[in-house]
Amino acid sequence: FTVSTFNPNADPETTSVDGRTTEGTTTQTWAAKHDALTGDIADDINNNLLRLTASTTSNRWDVMDRCFLLFDSSSLPDGDEISAANIQLKVIVGGVTDNFSQSVDIITTTPASNTAIVAGDYDQVGTVLQATSLALSAITADAYNTWNFNATGLGNISKTAISKFGIRHSGDTSNTEPTWASG
Secondary structure, three states, rough: OOOOOOOOOOOOOOOOOOOEEOOOOOEHHHHHHOOOOOOOOOEEEOOOOOOOEEEEOOHHHHHHHHEEEEEOOOOOOOOOOOOOEEEEEEEEOOOOOOOOOOOOEEEEEOOOOOOOOOHHHOOOEOOHHHHEOHHHHHHOOOEEEEEEEEHHHHHHHOOOOOEEEEEEHHHHHHHOOOOOOOO
């Protein structure tokens, strides 16, 4: 049995990338924020942020992030069976705040490029869970947190190209608006 570890390329990216798109237009309805085709911010240089921020205006939202995690897994032998996999992410700045009882979901992504994230990638995120979700309240700051892949996720690991995953808040994944709380 073989254990392989893959990371997105650090900047500058050569084969894979990690980053985020943000819909940060303030004071929008959930539907406008969730259903936007493009974000207004893209970042593949700094650390990923996964935020869901409520407006101070009742039942309006200010920020929704979607993150991209691409891995060059093409070195996996074509004949090998992938029997287990996980993604480990570390919260290093700002900690974890969960005002909306959310989980963090691993999903597939289809960004326009394997080496850059652009604002137009905002709607290029899937809704099918690739791993066991982790409640935000269960995520430990300054430590690696592990999402174990399910059978669907294992099947989406490429042995010949780039494996394209990402993270979303559970309400964003299922399009279930959380109970609003100011700011």
